[in-house]
Amino acid sequence: MDSMRQTLKLKLDYDQLTNCMRCGFCLPACPTFKETGLEAESPRGRIALMKATVDGVMDPDVPFEEQMSHCLGCRACEPACPADVKYGQLIEQARDAIETHTRQHRGWVRGVRKLVFKGLFPHQNRMSLLGKGLRLYQKSGLQAVARKTGAVGVFSKQLSDMERILPEAGGQGVVQRFGTRVAAKGEKLGTVGMFRGCLMDVMFAETNRKTVEMLSEAGFEIVIPDTQNCCGALHAHSGEIDQARQLAMNNILAFQAAGVDYIVSNAGGCGAILVEYDHLLHDVPDWSEQAVWFAGRVKDVSTLLAENGRKLHFRKEEAGEAPVRITYQDSCHLKNVMKGGGAPRKLLSDLPGVELVEMQDAGSCCGSAGIYNITQPQMANQILDHKMQHANATQASYIVTSNPGCLLQMKLGIEKHADREHVQATHVIDFLYDRMVKR
Ligand code: SF4
Ligand code: SF4
Known part of the structure; x- marks a missing residue:
């Protein structure tokens, strides 16, 4: 405990911890607080927990570690904060300290983390090989057998759900x-x-x-x-x-x-x-x-x-054609960190024959959050359920996103909660390109 506290002291920016004036303006922006109503599941609560462990008021025990991993890292709390608390940095510092000491990950979570962080993502050649293997699995009939026999679900229900919405892999990079x-x-x-x-x-x-x-x-x-x-x-x-x-x-x-x-x-x-x-x-x-x-x-x-680009040209709508109704799900990081939520909306709403309808809480996280939907499936699914209620209410034919994780999560949401015949999820570039008229 004491060595973990020392590491937290070393890594956490104490000025940022004390910058939080406990006003609570960030609470309504936080998806985990909205889902649970619990102070500990809010940005203010998590900052208080970090500070209490550093100050020696509480131990950095397993519940503390779990609370840090319940955060989606969506950073919706940052634009809402009048004191400009750098919450994203604090949660990364806390997790960095925890990773140095932790024993909290269950066996399969530890395995997934090792595979993802060390074995796969840093090596593009292995990622390409994985894509090719996945393509073979999808095309050879193995996928159909695995689905029919329920073999995919042996590891985890969430992984089995994710497997259903994987796009066709292994195209040329x-x-x-x-x-x-x-x-x-x-x-x-x-x-x-x-x-x-x-x-x-x-x-x-x-x-x-x-x-x-x-x-x-x-x-x-x-x-x-x-x-x-x-x-x-x-x-x-x-x-x-x-x-x-x-x-x-x-x-x-x-x-x-x-x-x-x-x-x-x-x-x-x-x-x-x-x-x-x-x-x-x-x-x-x-x-x-x-x-x-x-x-x-x-x-x-x-x-x-x-x-910065030259004006692109898009297909004109046919006379009498009803506009295609779409809705846009923000990528949290594009919106909250890059401050770029306006540009996709501008490009989409300028398209001829397209009606962009905002869903309620479009800027709130969809529950994807990196590998959160695999490691924290219960909360991720709860968030996704609510997201899909809002998306369905728009009666849009397309849910457009700007991030691969959000796109997969929206596909999962459609698979579970929408009419797959009439709604599809797509990346903003795919949606624009398919309507673009080339020179
Ligand atoms: S990053 Fe997202 S989930 Fe985490 S505390 Fe901030 S708003 Fe809540
Ligand atoms: S809005 Fe900022 S200052 Fe207020 S409680 Fe949240 S993190 Fe602290």
Whole structure:
């Protein structure tokens, strides 16, 4: 206990802990508080718990660790906070300290974490192999057998649910498809370094292809450094800070060598950590300046297209055709960290023949939150149930998102709570590209 308290003391920013004036303005923004009504499940409550452990008022015991892992890390509490408490940093610091000592993870959770954080995500070649294996599983008939026999559900009901909504994997990644440089169409407006994303480039390879083609159409030359790796978001949010830093340093080197004006991401979860590399590396000797260079160039693809790109042309609606009704589910990290929730809405609402209807609480987390929906299935499902009630109330035919995790969670929500014949979930780039008229 005492050694964990020492580590918490060392890692937690005490000034940030005391900045919290306990006003409670953040409570209505917090999904876990909204679901439970419990102070301990709120940002204010979690900050109080962190401070109490550091001050020696309570022990950093298993319930404390569990409470820290109940947080989604969605950071909806930050924009709501008048004192500008950096809650995202506090929860990462607390989890980092816990990871140094913890024994709380059950066997299979520990296994999933090790596989995800160390075995898979840092290695793009392994991610590609996984994609190919998954494609074989999907195409060979194995998937059908596994579903019929219920074999997938042996490990966990949640994993079995997730398996049902996996997209077709194993398409060509952007570098295999285009090489590392793609020319701008027409007059060049700038050079964009594309952050391909380890999951995006395997599970959503088509979205990545469309991203490249849209950026070129909008006037950007695209460079895709092949030496880039995972952004480190999952690692940082789960207490694996040292590994997140290593991944960040590799990415900085890769993009500096490419000489780019912007670094673009089409996944809110990745973009949010990329834009905070300056914070992640602020106390790593010799890296802070380079990290500032990198973070200052990061933009979400929707923001870049809406603010800096050439105007794109889209298919006109046919006379008498009813508009397609869509709704937009925010990526928490795009909205709360990158402050980029407006750009996708602008691009979508400008589309001819499309009616964007806001769902209630569109800015509230869908329960995906990295691997939260696997490690905390009960809360994730409860949040998803409510999200789908709001999405269904819009009667939209499409739920559009800006992040692969949210997209999978929305697909899961449709599978469980909506009419699959009439509603589908899609990435904003897919939705735009499919209506774009190319030069
Ligand atoms: S990050 Fe999200 S879940 Fe965690 S305390 Fe803040 S609002 Fe609540
Ligand atoms: S809004 Fe900010 S200052 Fe107020 S309780 Fe929440 S974290 Fe503390």
